[in-house]
Amino acid sequence: ETGVTQTPRHLVMGMTNKKSLKCEQHLGHNAMYWYKQSAKKPLELMFVYSLEERVENNSVPSRFSPECPNSSHLFLHLHTLQPEDSALYLCASSQGRTPIGGTEAFFGQGTRLTVV
């Protein structure tokens, strides 16, 4: 248990569906992240939020829409996805930018998404 909880753990959705992934952290962190991990590929950073403001958007297609209503919650809204979007979606949180000495990110267990 890392203090970062993702739901659901598994999701199967059709290409015309709309669904949302949820991430919640109870660590008092002020930065949250979405990563995508496709089969046999490195983790790809998708979005970063700091103090509920998006500070990083790594050229992610608009069919992925993040939302950060407060510092404890992060959502990834999905619509009209493609089969190649099937992957493990990981949420992480950290205490903002690294202060002196650095700070680590804590990851959730991920949501395994399958688009059919």
Added chain:
Amino acid sequence: DAKTTQPPSMDCAEGRAANLPCNHSTISGNEYVYWYRQIHSQGPQYIIHGLKNNETNEMASLIITEDRKSSTLILPHATLRDTAVYYCIVRMDSSYKLIFGSGTRLLVRP
């Protein structure tokens, strides 16, 4: 892009030390070296990080060369549960970005 180079795979015997190397020849003065690991189908887990000096915690030791162009993660007594993909990452102290490469797949043999 990831700024580190790691061997794709390694193995070691249970109970022995596992030494995982990482090259980061273009590291700059304000970049830290971080190590994470990912056990199959789980989220990555933080292990250790350092800037210049060697570091040790309850999980591992991190040895950084004097020129900071490479480092080694040491698991002193590897167990079967240490089988995972190990990622070496360099990260600027003012950056949010944690960019993962392909990592090293460590197999601990019984």
